[in-house]
Amino acid sequence: MVAWARIDDHYFQNPKVTEAGPEGRFLHLASIVYACGHGKGGLIRESALPLLMLSCGVKSDKAIRALVDRLVAVGLWDVAAEGWEIHDFGEFQPGNPTALGRAGGVASGKSRRAQRDARNIEETVEQN
Numbered sequence: 529m530v531a532w533a534r535i536d537d538h539y540f541q542n543p544k545v546t547e548a549g550p551e552g553r554f555l556h557l558a559s560i561v562y563a564c565g566h567g568k569g570g571l572i573r574e575s576a577l578p579l580l581m582l583s584c585g586v587k588s589d590k591a592i593r594a595l596v597d598r599l600v601a602v603g604l605w606d607v608a609a610e611g612w613e614i615h616d617f618g619e620f621q622p623g624n625p626t627a628l629g630r631a632g633g634v635a636s637g638k639s640r641r642a643q644r645d646a647r648n649i650e651e652t653v654e655q656n
Contacts, residue, residue: 554584556605559580562579
């Protein structure tokens with residue numbers, strides 16, 4: 529199975545993303561792809577930083593720490609007990625663990641559509 533990440537087509541106009549700067553945006557996008565590909569539900573652990581550094585071309589621990597701090601400061605990442613969480617990850621990434629149980633999330637939206645479609649089919653059958 530191939531994992532994929534969902535990115536809003538207005539991503540680059542988001543004020544938080546703009547404030548993160550080019551390197552911060554790159555780390556944010558890399559973290560979303562990492563979390564989707566590894567089924568992490570938006571969690572970024574300390575152990576993931578070397579891979580994200582490599583993905584973004586960041587050369588030093590000091591530089592990655594500065595970028596992490598920037599993502600937290602602008603609200604793209606939240607500090608978590610096990611590292612960091614990508615802000616609102618579960619609301620935007622379908623099929624990820626945090627999206628599945630969230631009211632109003634993608635998974636529940638699909639469920640509502642499926643229920644609506646089933647009702648429409650039943651109504652059509654009853655009318656004919």
